[in-house]
Each structure stands twice: as structure tokens, then as C-alpha cells.
Amino acid sequence: MDFLRRFAQDRVGLAFSFVLLALAVVALTAQWIAPYDPFAISLRQGMRPPSWTNWLGTDQFGRDVFSRVLLATQVTSKIAISSILFAVLIGVPVGMFVGYRGGMAEAIVMRMTDVLLIFPIILLAIVIVVIAGPSERGVVIALGLSQMPQFIRITRGVTLSIKEELYVEAAIAAGASTPSILLRHIWPNISAPIVVQATLTLPVFVLNTAALSYLGLGVQPPNPEWGQMLNEAKEVLASAPYLIIGPSVALFLSVLAANLVGDALQETLNPKLKGRRLKRPPVFGPARLPGARETGN
Amino acid sequence: MTSKRTSLLIPAVLSGVFLSGMAFAQQATPQYGGQLVYAQSGEKFTLFMGRNTDQSAQDVWLNACETLVDMNEKNEITPLLARSWTVSADRKKVTFKLQEGVKFHDGTPFNAEAAAFVFNEAKEKKFLYISLLEGFEKATADSEYEMSFHLEAPFAALLPTLGYRPLCIFSPTAYKTKGEAGLATQIVGTGPFVHTKYVKGEYTLFERNKEYWQKGKPYLDSIKIIIVPDASTRTAMLERGEIDRTVQLGDLELARLERNKSINVRTVPSTRQFYVVLNHRIAPMNDPKFRIALNHAIDKAGIVESVFAGRGAALMKAPTMTDGVVAFTDMRQPGEDTIFPYNVAKAKALLKEAGYEVRDSDGFLKDSKGQRLRLKLWTPRGATKGDYQVAQLVQTFLTQLGIGVDLTVMESAAFSSAMNQGPEDAKYDMALLSWGIPTADPDQPMMYFTHTRAWKPVGANRMFFSDAEIDRIADLAHVEIDEAKRKEYVRQWMARLLVTAPVIYLPTLNLGLAGRTYLKGDQILAVDNYPAHFAWFDKAEMERQGVRR
Numbered sequence: 001m002d003f004l005r006r007f008a009q010d011r012v013g014l015a016f017s018f019v020l021l022a023l024a025v026v027a028l029t030a031q032w033i034a035p036y037d038p039f040a041i042s043l044r045q046g047m048r049p050p051s052w053t054n055w056l057g058t059d060q061f062g063r064d065v066f067s068r069v070l071l072a073t074q075v076t077s078k079i080a081i082s083s084i085l086f087a088v089l090i091g092v093p094v095g096m097f098v099g100y101r102g103g104m105a106e107a108i109v110m111r112m113t114d115v116l117l118i119f120p121i122i123l124l125a126i127v128i129v130v131i132a133g134p135s136e137r138g139v140v141i142a143l144g145l146s147q148m149p150q151f152i153r154i155t156r157g158v159t160l161s162i163k164e165e166l167y168v169e170a171a172i173a174a175g176a177s178t179p180s181i182l183l184r185h186i187w188p189n190i191s192a193p194i195v196v197q198a199t200l201t202l203p204v205f206v207l208n209t210a211a212l213s214y215l216g217l218g219v220q221p222p223n224p225e226w227g228q229m230l231n232e233a234k235e236v237l238a239s240a241p242y243l244i245i246g247p248s249v250a251l252f253l254s255v256l257a258a259n260l261v262g263d264a265l266q267e268t269l270n271p272k273l274k275g276r277r278l279k280r281p282p283v284f285g286p287a288r289l290p291g292a293r294e295t296g297n
Numbered sequence: 298m299t300s301k302r303t304s305l306l307i308p309a310v311l312s313g314v315f316l317s318g319m320a321f322a323q324q325a326t327p328q329y330g331g332q333l334v335y336a337q338s339g340e341k342f343t344l345f346m347g348r349n350t351d352q353s354a355q356d357v358w359l360n361a362c363e364t365l366v367d368m369n370e371k372n373e374i375t376p377l378l379a380r381s382w383t384v385s386a387d388r389k390k391v392t393f394k395l396q397e398g399v400k401f402h403d404g405t406p407f408n409a410e411a412a413a414f415v416f417n418e419a420k421e422k423k424f425l426y427i428s429l430l431e432g433f434e435k436a437t438a439d440s441e442y443e444m445s446f447h448l449e450a451p452f453a454a455l456l457p458t459l460g461y462r463p464l465c466i467f468s469p470t471a472y473k474t475k476g477e478a479g480l481a482t483q484i485v486g487t488g489p490f491v492h493t494k495y496v497k498g499e500y501t502l503f504e505r506n507k508e509y510w511q512k513g514k515p516y517l518d519s520i521k522i523i524i525v526p527d528a529s530t531r532t533a534m535l536e537r538g539e540i541d542r543t544v545q546l547g548d549l550e551l552a553r554l555e556r557n558k559s560i561n562v563r564t565v566p567s568t569r570q571f572y573v574v575l576n577h578r579i580a581p582m583n584d585p586k587f588r589i590a591l592n593h594a595i596d597k598a599g600i601v602e603s604v605f606a607g608r609g610a611a612l613m614k615a616p617t618m619t620d621g622v623v624a625f626t627d628m629r630q631p632g633e634d635t636i637f638p639y640n641v642a643k644a645k646a647l648l649k650e651a652g653y654e655v656r657d658s659d660g661f662l663k664d665s666k667g668q669r670l671r672l673k674l675w676t677p678r679g680a681t682k683g684d685y686q687v688a689q690l691v692q693t694f695l696t697q698l699g700i701g702v703d704l705t706v707m708e709s710a711a712f713s714s715a716m717n718q719g720p721e722d723a724k725y726d727m728a729l730l731s732w733g734i735p736t737a738d739p740d741q742p743m744m745y746f747t748h749t750r751a752w753k754p755v756g757a758n759r760m761f762f763s764d765a766e767i768d769r770i771a772d773l774a775h776v777e778i779d780e781a782k783r784k785e786y787v788r789q790w791m792a793r794l795l796v797t798a799p800v801i802y803l804p805t806l807n808l809g810l811a812g813r814t815y816l817k818g819d820q821i822l823a824v825d826n827y828p829a830h831f832a833w834f835d836k837a838e839m840e841r842q843g844v845r846r
Contacts, residue, residue, distance in 0.1 A: 041603075041690070043596065043599030043600070043602055044599070044602060046602075047549070061686075133705070134705065216706045216708075220705065220706060221689045221704055222689060222692060222696075234529065235527075235529055235547060236529075236549050236550075238532070238550060238553060239549045240549070
């Protein structure tokens with residue numbers, strides 16, 4: 001309750017958390033709330049401007065753009081959340097383990113993450129998608145892998161400090177196993193920065209999903225995705241400028257909402273940072289959590 | 298000897314006649330000077346004509362490298378480096394009298410020896426186009442300016458094939474000195490412009506050939522061909538006057554461009570037809586019933602309407618062949634607007650005969666064992682206007698039939714490489730491509746597209762289609778000189794294609810060329826060429842439009 005009370009103090013964050021919530025509801029219910037079948041073509045009804053029948057007009061194939069924007073919300077959410085889970089479920093255990101155990105494993109893993117962090121996210125993602133093939137799964141793997149080093153570094157950093165705490169030493173003295181110490185004593189104390197990092201990574205993944213799809217490397221037709229829809233709209237921009245409105249607004253709102261909610265969450269979980277807005281992860285560069293301790297070897 | 302003598306004046310006369318009929322004025326006296334900037338969509342992976350048959354490369358070569366004969370806007374053959382030609386009684390030898398006093402850009406003389414070298418080298422080194430010269434035995438230099446083509450059998454399409462741009466005569470001296478690798482970035486021919494610069498992926502620059510053999514030509518100082526992959530960017534550049542002409546326009550933009558009084562838009566029917574390659578080595582695409590069903594499942598008129606705004610493409614009147622190609626016959630049934638008209642009921646019935654039907658409530662097409670039918674469809678994006686959109690619609694129509702179609706959009710170079718594999722290495726089920734007939738002669742599709750001998754990687758038979766009757770008719774037409782008999786063979790060949798349906802036939806493209814109105818004398822040819830080497834600028838109009846070059 002204390003967390004919610006403190007979170008509610010950030011009015012902007014609170015307002016946009018409702019926007020994010022609304023987007024989540026749209027993502028979960030898109031196929032039921034879409035006014036038309038997003039895949040149904042009507043070739044003689046193509047390129048119709050916005051009207052009461054088709055709120056955002058129809059695309060070249062006569063498909064309802066509004067319905068496709070709604071379904072694209074689901075597709076994008078699925079990819080962004082899957083990518084975060086991919087990065088967290090691999091990056092966090094690895095980071096905890098190497099941070100706790102140290103030694104050669106830590107040296108090797110950290111040098112590998114250093115190498116991966118050299119590359120901008122989008123470049124790394126493009127390389128991975130080219131290898132994995134352009135598809136939703138390819139994008140999830142690409143984005144997940146590209147951000148995994150960041151989760152490894154952050155988790156390792158906070159694990160290094162937590163493992164020096166007395167209660168961890170006490171657990172070791174009591175004969176607790178390594179998995180038990182990691183799960184019962186370290187994870188509960190490092191989860192906050194991980195959650196914040198995941199939240200701050202969300203808009204990065206949304207934008208990069210759109211970027212990859214815009215380049216033709218992401219979601220493949222006929223499934224809609226905002227970046228892919230923008231690319232298609234761009235080709236007929238002069239004749240049908242209205243096609244660009246729906247995906248642009250959706251992309252803008254989701255990224256803005258995720259960023260502001262991430263900021264609010266960070267300030268709530270880390271009151272020391274109150275009053276100064278923090279740098280978010282660069283969209284096309286390695287994402288970095290400000291304030292997270294990163295201890296080098 | 299039967300002979301056909303053609304005056305050197307004919308090209309000028311013909312061009313005068315035809316160009317006057319075009320929308321752009323030709324009566325005014327050409328003015329000299331200026332740099333033409335022409336934007337193309339695609340990059341050339343090599344400028345050496347022996348290793349490249351890309352359509353867009355042809356507009357690059359024709360500035361600097363000339364063929365023995367040329368093709369005009371009516372798809373008629375006119376003399377170019379060959380002044381005239383005679384054909385022997387047995388039709389196995391064609392002798393060309395060549396232009397005299399012509400020099401390559403490296404200063405070496407153009408003569409019979411040089412011309413013969415190019416064709417003999419093409420055969421020996423297996424240049425990509427050599428399979429088009431089916432039955433070519435050798436070329437000999439009979440005298441300084443007389444060269445003979447020796448054929449194993451009469452070849453009805455020899456002259457149109459010799460007008461195909463990649464068969465231009467490059468300098469043997471430059472070839473021997475620089476090799477194929479050297480000529481991959483440098484064109485050394487006899488053309489009206491000298492190739493002076495090539496920046497891969499950016500532009501190709503040509504400057505006026507002051508020693509050009511057609512006195513008084515060319516009119517422009519230079520031509521710069523730039524690469525701008527995005528159609529809307531090219532259109533915007535043209536509207537702003539940054540470029541003088543461009544091709545591969547978005548059909549949805551045409552109406553808007555036509556309202557611009559400073560821009561001249563021209564469209565002509567082309568010989569280029571979209572089709573979906575079906576890999577016959579994979580079941581059930583080896584079954585003609587299945588293939589015909591797929592042909593009936595696609596709403597071609599809907600594609601023309603939505604993707605090409607009703608004007609950028611036309612419904613097919615015949616398989617592979619289009620209006621304007623020699624010996625063309627309209628193969629549509631009476632009352633039908635296209636071959637394989639859209640008929641979902643017929644498609645489903647044929648699929649049932651082929652063993653596929655919807656057996657459960659899931660709506661998927663399954664065989665008798667309950668196995669769901671799922672196919673991969675590959676497409677490039679931007680290689681030909683509308684390709685990506687057409688592929689999406691093909692996917693949609695086949696999905697509506699209950700076939701699972703996984704569409705993969707591939708980068709052009711990766712797609713090209715993947716589609717040039719032999720039968721054992723080809724990994725596609727289906728792929729969207731387009732087919733043009735640059736020689737405007739049926740020999741090319743008959744011998745190079747559907748013949749068993751044309752299986753990739755040798756020819757363009759990517760379907761790995763094989764039909765003895767198709768091959769027999771093609772072989773007969775290949776050597777038949779009599780026009781009426783040849784036309785009948787071509788008709789039989791097309792009729793057989795309608796029964797075997799080796800591919801999914803899709804609409805025929807209309808070509809579009811947009812240029813500033815001060816640009817005069819450039820052309821648009823149905824064979825997807827856009828020559829501008831004898832174009833010129835109306836300086837006063839250019840000034841009025843505020844463009845300076």
C-alpha cells in the first residue's frame with residue numbers, strides 16, 4: 001500500500017499508467033473489440049479516407065486501418081513482453097550466479113557482455129534477425145539477446161553488493177546451498193532495480209520492434225505491426241496521408257506512457273532519485289539503468 | 298541468298314515518325330548542353346554485361362555500349378552498329394555489314410574482328426545471355442567490316458535477340474586488359490557517351506563522346522544515373538526538380554503527378570508479367586490440377602484495381618506472352634476478361650480432384666491423411682513495382698482457400714541468390730517474380746523459360762517444369778522462319794501452357810516514365826527500356842521552371 005501511495009504522488013506517472021493499462025486491455029482483447037476483421041480484404045474499397053464507417057480509413061487492400069492498429073497493439077505487446085522475459089529469464093540468473101560466485105566464469109561472462117554492449121541494440125538485432133529469419137520469433141530472440149547483457153551487468157552489480165551483507169554471510173554459515181541463497185536471500189533484495197530496468201526497457205523494445213518491422217525484418221504480413229504499417233503508409237504518403245495517423249499515434253502513446261511510468265516507478269522504488277529525471281536507456285544504443293551500481297573486475 | 302538491306306537513314310526516319318506520335322514534342326530543333334539526372338530504383342551488382350541481365354542495367358549500358366541492331370518503340374528492329382544484313386538460303390548464316398569509322402572509347406577500332414570476338418568469347422566463357430543464342434556456332438570476321446553468324450540450325454529470333462542490350466559490343470582490348478572484373482565497374486563501348494565514373498550504390502556518370510560516329514549526336518553534355526530505391530523519394534525529387542526523369546513510379550501517385558504542368562507522365566503496356574513460381578519438385582505442385590486451381594483462386598482484376606490503381610497493370614490475355622510480342626495471340630475464352638478468371642468454386646473443385654479439401658471445421662485444406670497444406674511464399678520488395686503488395690494478396694487469396702501460406706519478404710540480393718539455385722538446392726515452394734521479354738520475340742520465353750533445358754541455373758525455368766509437348770513445340774518454333782507457321786506453334790505452346798499451368802499467372806505491368814517537360818527526345822520502350830541518350834533540354838523551358846544544370 002505504501003508503494004501505491006508513493007507511486008500515486010507522481011501525477012504524470014499515474015495518469016500514463018492508466019494509458020498503459022488501457023493499451024494492455026486493448027492488447028488482450030484486440031480480436032474481440034476490433035470493429036472489422038483486420039485481415040479481411042475488400043479490393044474495391046481500398047484507400048478510403050477516415051469516415052464514420054472506417055475511423056482511420058482503409059488501406060490499399062481495403063482493410064480497416066483502425067482494426068489493424070488495435071491488433072498491432074497485441075502483436076507489439078506480445079513481442080515486447082516476450083523479449084523482456086527472454087532477457088530477464090536468462091540475464092538475471094546468469095548475472096546473479098556470476099556475481100555471487102565470481103572467478104573465471106564471471107570474467108568470461110563479463111567480457112562477453114562488454115563485447116555485446118559495444119554494438120547498438122538495433123544493429124545487433126538486425127544481425128540476429130538476419131540469422132534467425134524475419135519473424136516475430138526472430139525479433140523476440142534479437143531484442144532479448146541484445147538487452148540480455150545489460151540485465152547480466154545490472155544483476156551482477158547489485159548481487160556483488162548484496163552478497164557482502166551480514167544476512168547472506170549468516171546463511172552461508174548456516175550451510176545454505178547456493179541456489180537457496182540466491183533465491184531466498186539475494187533475489188528479494190535485488191528485484192526492485194530489475195523491475196525498473198525491465199520497465200525502462202519496454203519502450204526501447206516497442207520502438208525497436210517497430211524499427212525492425214519498418215525495415216521488413218520483423219513481423220511479416222498479413223499480421224499488422226505499427227512499424228510495418230508506417231512503412232506501407234509511407235509509400236502512399238502523398239495520396240493517403242491519413243494512413244500514417246493510426247500507427248504513429250499508437251506508437252507515440254505507448255512509448256511515452258511506458259517511459260513516464262518507468263520513471264515514476266524508478267522514483268517510487270528509489271526515493272533517493274526523487275526530483276531529478278533520469279536518463280532512459282538510449283533507443284538504439286545499449287540500455288543502461290542510471291543509479292545501478294556496476295562494479296568492474 | 299535472300300537479303301534484307303536497310304539504309305543507315307532508317308533509324309532517323311523511324312525515330313522521326315514514331316516520336317512525333319508520342320506526347321512529347323520533337324519538331325523543335327535539339328539544343329546542346331546540360332546534364333541529365335535520371336533516378337533509378339535498383340543497384341547493379343556488376344556493369345559487365347556478360348554477367349548481368351538486370352533490367353535496370355540496360356538503361357545504363359545503352360549510353361556507352363551499342364548493339365548490332367536496335368529496337369524502336371514499335372518493337373521493330375532497326376540497324377545500329379550493323380548497317381545491313383543478309384541471310385543465307387539455308388538460314389544458317391547471317392552476314393552483317395558493319396558501320397565504318399567507329400571507335401571504341403579506348404580508341405581502338407570497331408570492326409568485324411572485334412564484334413566476332415565478343416560473341417565467340419560469350420560462347421566460350423558462357424556469358425549469361427548465351428543461352429538466348431540457342432544454336433549459335435561461331436562468329437567470323439569475313440572482312441574488315443563484314444561479320445558472319447554461323448548457326449547450327451535456323452534461328453528465327455536472331456535479330457531481336459541481337460538487339461537485347463546485354464549483347465552490346467564492348468572493346469575486346471579493354472576486356473583483355475582489364476578482364477571481367479575490370480569491366481564490372483567500367484563500360485567501354487562505342488556509344489554516344491563515355492563512361493567516366495561509377496560509385497557503387499550511388500551513381501554512374503557518362504560524358505559526351507566527342508568522337509561519336511553519328512555526327513551531331515548526342516545533345517547532352519553528360520548523363521548522371523543515380524540510385525534512389527524509394528519510389529516516393531524519387532517522385533518528390535522529380536517534383537522539386539532535383540532530377541529530370543525517373544521510372545518505376547507508384548501508380549497511386551500518377552494522377553497527382555499528371556496534374557503538375559512541369560511534369561510529363563507517360564505509360565505504355567509492357568512485356569513484363571508477374572507470376573508465382575511453383576516448385577514442381579515439391580508435392581502437390583507437381584500436379585497440374587492443383588496448379589490450375591491456384592490460378593483460379595487469385596482475383597487478378599482486384600490486384601489491378603488495388604495495387605496498380607487500375608492503370609499500372611492489365612489483365613493477362615495469354616500466358617507469359619503480351620501484346621506487342623511477335624506472334625502473339627489472345628488466348629482468352631470468349632466473354633472472359635483474362636486467362637484463368639477468378640473462380641473460387643472451380644478452384645475448390647479442382648483442389649478436391651487433386652486430393653485436397655477442407656475436412657474439419659478449422660477451415661484448413663488437408664489431404665486424405667489429414668495433413669494440412671502449408672506452403673512458403675518468398676518475395677522481394679521493390680524489385681518490381683507492386684511486388685510486395687501482389688505477394689500479400691496472393692497469400693491472402695490462398696489463405697482464403699484454406700492453404701497456409703508463410704510469406705517471407707527478402708532483401709533483393711538475397712532473393713536473387715536464393716532464386717538462382719538448381720533443382721537440388723532450390724528451397725522455395727513458391728516465389729513471386731516478374732518476367733519480361735526484352736527481345737519482344739517468343740523464342741525467349743519458349744526456350745529460356747519453360748523448356749526443360751532451361752532449368753535453373755542454366756535458364757529461367759525455376760519451376761523445374763518439364764513437358765515433352767512444350768519442349769517439342771518450342772524446338773519447332775525456334776527454327777521456323779515462316780511467320781504464319783511460327784505463330785501457330787506459339788499459339789499451340791500457349792494453349793499447352795493453359796493446360797499445364799506451370800506457374801500462377803498474374804497481371805501484366807504497364808510501364809511508367811515521368812520527366813520534367815523541358816526534357817525532349819527520350820523514349821519509353823515496351824521492353825522496359827527508357828533510352829535518353831539522344832535526349833535534349835529545352836533551355837528556355839528549363840529556365841522558366843527554375844532548374845539549372
